[in-house]
Amino acid sequence: NAGVTQTPKFQVLKTGQSMTLQCAQDMNHEYMSWYRQDPGMGLRLIHYSVGAGITDQGEVPNGYNVSRSTTEDFPLRLLSAAPSQTSVYFCASSPRRGNLETQYFGPGTRLLVL
């Protein structure tokens, strides 16, 4: 299994541009989520999905859209990038939603918005 994969690894955007961060997992996990990691702030939940066709907002959803058309893929869309969205983005998955489920993280996408 490849686990959780993310593309691209690194991206530079100009303010106002749009882009999609890709996330895929091959473990047949029901639960997938997106986090952003900023210095001194740990990881913060952006959006999550408990299964295909079901998504919900996390702690910091503004400026981001998600969809979950298949179990495997969970793309994160930035409609109009802003410098405040400069961050490292991690996708994670777990077999199901639950208190004791281990989350498996992808390698991250480093985004710079100028």
Place this chain on the structure above:
Amino acid sequence: AQSVTQLGSHVSVSEGALVLLRCNYSSSVPPYLFWYVQYPNQGLQLLLKYTSAATLVKGINGFEAEFKKSETSFHLTKPSAHMSDAAEYFCAVDFGNEKLTFGTGTRLTIIP
């Protein structure tokens, strides 16, 4: 309010010395507790998790953590630090809403 606090954003220990990374939480209900490790330019991976079966939890790479309800703590320890332990460590808590709240992280440096 529910929160997770990691004391010390940077910790340095000598190789072979005890590693102690602190995590405290604020919650009125028993939480679910996790420690994750992040090596440079990688994603996070689970070190250990508290499942309420035992207060002392053993994880990978010789790490362990003890849940102390009276102190609302879940500190991470390793008896003898190794150079390969240099990484950033995150305490994470599920306050019963099936979402993880992460601490701000502690960067561990090992001094040869």
